Amino acid sequence: MAMLVTAPASAGTTLGASAAEKGRYFGTAVAAHKLSDNTYVTILNREFTSVTAENEMKWDATEPSRGTFTFTNGDRIVNHARQRGMAVRGHALLWHAQQPGWAQSLSGSALRAAAMNHVTQVATYYRGKIHSWDVVNEAFADGSSGGRRDSNLQRTGNDWIEVAFRTARAADPNAKLCYNDYNTDGINAKSTGIYNMVRDFKARGVPIDCVGLQSHLSNSVPSDYQANIQRFADLGVDVQITELDISGSNQANVYASVTRACLAVSRCTGITVWGIRDSDSWRTGQNPLLFDGSGNKKPAYTSTLDALNGGGTTVPTTPPTTPPSTPPATTPPPTSGPGGCTATVSLDTWTDGFVATVTVTAGASAITSWRVTIPLPSGATVTNSWSATTTGTTGTTQWTNVSYNGTVAAGQSTGFGFQGTGTVTGLNPTCTAG
Numbered sequence: 001m002a003m004l005v006t007a008p009a010s011a012g013t014t015l016g017a018s019a020a021e022k023g024r025y026f027g028t029a030v031a032a033h034k035l036s037d038n039t040y041v042t043i044l045n046r047e048f049t050s051v052t053a054e055n056e057m058k059w060d061a062t063e064p065s066r067g068t069f070t071f072t073n074g075d076r077i078v079n080h081a082r083q084r085g086m087a088v089r090g091h092a093l094l095w096h097a098q099q100p101g102w103a104q105s106l107s108g109s110a111l112r113a114a115a116m117n118h119v120t121q122v123a124t125y126y127r128g129k130i131h132s133w134d135v136v137n138e139a140f141a142d143g144s145s146g147g148r149r150d151s152n153l154q155r156t157g158n159d160w161i162e163v164a165f166r167t168a169r170a171a172d173p174n175a176k177l178c179y180n181d182y183n184t185d186g187i188n189a190k191s192t193g194i195y196n197m198v199r200d201f202k203a204r205g206v207p208i209d210c211v212g213l214q215s216h217l218s219n220s221v222p223s224d225y226q227a228n229i230q231r232f233a234d235l236g237v238d239v240q241i242t243e244l245d246i247s248g249s250n251q252a253n254v255y256a257s258v259t260r261a262c263l264a265v266s267r268c269t270g271i272t273v274w275g276i277r278d279s280d281s282w283r284t285g286q287n288p289l290l291f292d293g294s295g296n297k298k299p300a301y302t303s304t305l306d307a308l309n310g311g312g313t314t315v316p317t318t319p320p321t322t323p324p325s326t327p328p329a330t331t332p333p334p335t336s337g338p339g340g341c342t343a344t345v346s347l348d349t350w351t352d353g354f355v356a357t358v359t360v361t362a363g364a365s366a367i368t369s370w371r372v373t374i375p376l377p378s379g380a381t382v383t384n385s386w387s388a389t390t391t392g393t394t395g396t397t398q399w400t401n402v403s404y405n406g407t408v409a410a411g412q413s414t415g416f417g418f419q420g421t422g423t424v425t426g427l428n429p430t431c432t433a434g
Contacts, residue, residue, distance in 0.1 A: 123171035146193030180212030186222030219248030380422035388416030
């Protein structure tokens with residue numbers, strides 16, 4: 001699944017909208033029980049274009065008894081996000097912590113079989129709903145060795161991470177597959193150990209698409225933070241900042257520095273902060289987030305938004321595994337519908353697949369809603385979409401705005417996207433606006 005996020009009409013005035021202008025997402029970790037908190041949900045819906053479940057998709061939450069899967073709380077988060085056009089990061093399929101008691105009692109081949117069944121079942125259940133999975137979380141040791149962490153999973157054999165990624169790819173061929181860890185923000189022994197693993201995986205065809213830097217920081221960011229992001233990107237994987245929170249009196253400046261570093265590397269595809277308000281943070285008393293306990297924007301919010309609006313590279317749109325066999329194509333000139341809007345489509349295509357990025361532009365007057373009709377050629381099928389609601393997956397498809405991108409000022413643009421299978425050489429959209 002390509003990591004594509006399009007800009008709402010309020011581009012530049014919220015974190016998600018500003019990040020989307022650069023082709024990136026700006027997300028947050030979400031707890032299901034807080035979705036009944038009006039202040040929390042108001043900020044979530046206004047500011048963010050991606051969500052990560054804090055705990056609701058981990059092993060102990062999704063498979064509390066062996067072979068019995070429970071997705072109620074995970075679904076609550078996923079449904080909230082998808083109904084509002086937000087993307088979802090899956091966190092995490094395998095981790096040495098927060099394992100259910102029954103898994104902790106297993107070892108060797110029995111644990112390996114149970115772990116891979118867990119990956120298969122959870123990734124299959126959420127197939128088509130997750131833009132990126134943290135397939136393996138925190139499997140490397142701190143310190144100077146650069147080696148693996150000792151855990152019950154590691155003791156099943158050194159190939160367990162590779163097998164987990166191959167299993168996840170089979171369960172969900174379109175999700176980005178990530179390795180995620182902490183204390184890896186600069187170039188150090190731990191991040192180099194991970195770098196060497198990723199380089200080996202890429203050389204041997206092990207399916208890995210991205211690396212997550214958690215970036216739990218205090219008062220400063222490593223001087224080689226951007227260089228570290230760049231060296232992973234140079235291996236041919238995306239980098240996602242997955243759990244950002246920053247404590248200390250220099251908080252606003254550090255948030256801005258992290259944001260600018262991500263914007264400077266085209267394959268740094270998004271930022272997720274680990275919580276919304278300081279009162280929601282796991283770092284109790286450290287106030288490391290962008291909103292205070294009452295939901296007010298902090299100076300760190302302003303510095304982050306300013307950094308997002310300051311510029312950066314645009315993320316290329318690429319399929320997750322197979323390079324495009326043809327260069328990006330554009331549709332014929334846009335067709336204007338009776339409501340005063342136009343739509344254009346940019347395509348990335350590869351063998352038997354494509355990603356379409358659709359730009360909706362208001363005419364001489366502002367619009368408050370839009371509908372785009374796109375006929376698909378025979379054999380083409382939509383498999384995933386973002387920032388729009390669709391009617392139909394084959395033949396003539398219709399796409400309507402979601403809550404945050406229906407209102408578009410005169411002459412301004414918003415957009416959406418979708419991925420599909422089949423051969424597509426050109427699309428002719430028609431736009432109707434209200």
